Amino acid sequence: MSKQIIVPFGPQHPVLPEPIHLDLVLEDETVVDVIPSIGYIHRGFEKLVEKREFTEYVYVAERTCGICSFVHGATYCEGIEQIMKIDVPERAQYLRVIWSEFSRLHSHLLWLGCFADSFGFENLFMGAWKTRERVLDFMEETTGGRVIQGTSKIGGVRRDISSERLDKMVKDLDILDQEMKELTTVFLHDDSVRHRLRNVGVISREDAYHLGAVGPTARGSGVAIDMRKLGYGAYDRLNVPVITDSCGDCLSRCTVRAKELFTSTDLIRQAVSKIPDGPVEVKVTGAPDGEYFTRAEQPRGELVHYLKGNGSKFLVRSRIRTPTLTNIPPLIKMLQGCELADVPVIVLSIDPCISCTER
Amino acid sequence: MTAQAQATTIIDVGKLVGSVEHYRNEGYRLVQIGCTKVGDTYEINYSFDKDYHFENIRIVVSADTEVPSISGMYWNSFIYENEMHDLFGIQVRGMNIDFKGTLFRTSVKYPFSQPPVTVTKGDKP
Amino acid sequence: MAFFEMVRTALRTVLQQPVTILYPAQAAKKTPISRGHVVHDGSKCISCSICVKKCPSQAIILNKEAKTWQIDRFRCVVCNSCVDTCPTKCLSMDTQYTAPAAAKGIETFTITYVKPPKPEKKDEQKP
Amino acid sequence: MTYLQKSPWIVHYNASSCNGCDIEILAALTPVFDVERFGIVNTGNPKHADILLCTGSVNERNKVPLKNVYDMIPEPKVVVAIGICAASGGIFRECYNVQGGIDKIIPVDVWVPGCAARPESIIDGVVTALGILEQKRAKMLEKGSAGSIKAGEAV
Incomplete structure (x- = not known):
């Protein structure tokens, strides 16, 4: 039995954005236990619901996280709409799907890049981010913002996309698909990548489910949520x-995200083919009275917005449970028993988004 | 847009562990534990999900009630329970990993149990 | 096969234009609806102060006596909220972002709007 | 010391920002904007860096790490505060756990506005910072031999 030492990891670390x-408890080179400490980005803006009217809180909800900004905004709006029983126009619902899927593309490409960087494949990192710029270009052309879209609104969306623009977008998706195909081929079939990621950070299906893993972390272990x-x-x-994917290791999680890129483009095509004409917003009067748990699929997994109103302009509580928060216990499980050199790869493999985790 | 069925059962603190155990045996996963301050009491929601079926149990406690930890059934509950302790000041008994108030280090102690600060709109930048 | 794949990629990379925007030399990528900074048109502003109320980060100060409309560029989150709610459309969003600066400052616009002689609207603006 | 003006290295620290500005900093390093053509390299080690790019409004827990990272950067150094949160706290200004700006903790040389700051904006900010870095370097040379600063005098 060798002596245990504690190696601190973070908060400022080259692989961590x-x-x-x-705190990694090591026995020789093997991690035996991990004590996470978070709170470096805790701003406490859930408390802002007491100061901002529920219509203005959308801007705060959007700034929960810079990567999945649109999903947070739309989920919050949907919660309020459910409480107030507002029927959102069809077109707005489809536009939300289109923007959500573009957010997913942007987030997954970003993650693939950062992940490649974590195992030292700089070229792939640059390639992924180059492709990601296409997605961001679309975002900016349709919403006016690159990362903070700011198009969510209670009762609909703030901007419409013209049908010509949508048709052009579907054509552009083919180029995007082609580029992503080249990119994901490297991730999924390159020998050096496979060797680096196979059997690293394994978590079984049962553990993933019972420890509350969501999103690609769960789906990489075969839990279809x-x-x-x-x-x-x-x-x-x-x-x-x-x-x-069934293996539950870093490569599985990578595979799930790589394949999801194509389901996202497919969903966008489906949405564009079905989108009806009509208004994109309805007028909202009154104030929310009631409570609702909105659940949505963020790029990282299940997002829960709990909203409770008491009939005034100010909500009583907004509670945001983000996927990374619930993915931390599975991360601890994955890290136990791994090598010290694998820690950065495993930490990145759950796609940690600390900004939304700590709110 | 279809509203999801969200059943919420209000139970006593004493029955919490039993109810959670029931969900655990049924194979539900823990979605979240969230706390809300309503007046002088705190509502704690435990949300569970199984095959997209979403259920809640709620306990209503006062500030000095000690809540039993459910980390025996759900190992991952420690993160929510520590959060509840750090932000609301609710004492949780028997957590498997107790950060003792260091998970969220805030400038105000138990910020969510404090009254809201007055609105400072239009102040000089 | 992998060799041909590589040659193809290499050839394509050599032949196509570089993706890099040589930024200071070339113009920045912008779209007509890019959110850059808020511009105020003093000749249309009726001093209704809706923008002040709706600003989520309280970056706007309106002084009715001095007839000034001030914005703190280092507090404005460019959310487009004031532009959306302005009743007279005196606010608009310019695509040019605010330039970086070594010191923070507040930008001041003067309101030159004069209320028409027929007092129909209920605004506090002195004629 | 002349090599410094040609290839400034940056270190990035996220002091409780929403991530938007951070990914834009990374975007500025990648092919489409590519600041590496100016010789700018993103390093993870503050000891190698000249410019600190800082985002976010600084919360209770981040104060000490931020100060540490700043102290570890050798002189001359410049701090670029990126985003509205770094300048004033922005939309989170009224949150209980927010200090409201990088300048509450460390001196800031350049402010880059934007929510989130665009990569072009960040490039502009870094270019402005280079001018300030050059001035600081000249001042240090004036004060004495820049290579032999005594310990303790540096900060």
Whole structure:
């Protein structure tokens, strides 16, 4: 039995774009235990509901996270709409799906890039981010913002996309698909990548399920949970395939995300083919009275917005449970027993988004 | 847009562990534990999900009630329970990993149990 | 096969234009609806102060006596909220982003709007 | 010391921002914007860096790491605060756990506005910072031999 030492990891670390701190308890080179400490980005903006009217809180909800900004905004709006029983126009629902799927593309491409960087494949990192710019270009052309879209609104969306623009977008998707295909071929079939990721950070199906893993982390272990199956927004009128992989290691999680890129482009095509004409917003009067748990599929997994109003302009509580928060216990499980050199890869494999985790 | 069925059962603190055990045996996963301050009491929601079927149990406690931890059934509950303790000041008994108030280090102690600060609109930048 | 794949990629990379925008030399990528900064048109502003109320980060100060409309560019989150709610459309979003600066400052616009002689609207603007 | 003006290295620290500005910093490093053509390299080690790119409004827990990262950067150094949160706290200004700006903790040389700051904006900000870095370097040379700063005098 060798002596145990504790190695601190973070908050400022070359592979981490965001601060999280892990105390790694090591026995020789093997990690035996991990103590996470978070709170480096805790701003406490859930408390802002007491100061901002519920219509203005949308801007705050959108700035929960810079990567999945649109999903947060839309999920919050949907929660309020459910409480107030507002019927959102069809077109707005489809537009939300289109923007959500573009968010997913942007987030997954970003993650693939950062992940490639974590195992030292710089070229692939650059390639992924080059492709991602196409998605961001579309975002900016239709919403006016690159990462903070700002198009969510209670009762609909703030901008419409013209049908010509939608048709052009579908044509552009083919180029995007082609580029992503080349990119994901490297991730899924390159020998050096496979050797680096296979059997690293394994978590079994049972563990993943009972420890509350969501999103690609769960689906990489064979747990088919995808909140888009709930049929919120316009997802109930679209065919959403749930991608799973059975090995539960870093390569599986990578495979799931790589394949989801293509389901996202497919969903966008489906949405564009079905989108009806009509208004994109309805007028909202009154104030929310009641409570609702909105669940949506963020790029990282299941997102829960709990909203409670008491009939005044100010909500009583907004509670945001983000996927990374619930993916931390599975991460601890994955890290136990791994090598010290694998820690950065495993930490990145759950796609940690610390900014939304700590709110 | 279809609203999801969201059943919420209000139970006593004493029955919490039993109810959670029931969900655990049924194969539900823990979605979240969230706390809300309503007046002087705190509502704690435990949400469970199985095959997209979403259920809640709720306990209503006062600030000095000690809540039993459910980390025996759901190992991952420690993160929510520590959060509840750090932000609301609710004492949770028997957590498997107790951060003792260091998970979220905030400038205000138990910020969510404090009254809201007055609105400072239009102040000079 | 992998060799041909590589040659194909290499050839394509050599032949096609570089993706890099040589930024300071070339113009930045922008779209007509890019959110850059808020512009105020003093000749249309009726000092209704709806923008002040709707601003989520309280970056706008309106002084009715001095007839000035001020915005703190280092507090404005460019959310388009004021532009959407302005009743007279005196606010608009320009695509040019605010330039980086070594010191923070507040930008001041003067309101030159004069209320028409027929007092129909209920605004507090002195004629 | 002349090599410094040609290839400034940056270190990035996220002091409780929403991630938007951080990914835009990374985007500025990647092919489409490619700041590496100016010799700018993103390093993970503050000891190698000249410019600190800082995002976010600084919360209770981030104060100390931010100060540490700043102290570890050798002189001359410049701090570029990126985004509205870094300048004033922005939309989160009224949150209980927010200090409201990088300048509450460390001196800031350049402010880059934007929510989220665009990569072009960040490039502009870094270019402005280079001018300031050059001035600081000249001042240091004036004060004495820049290579032999005594310990303790550096910060």
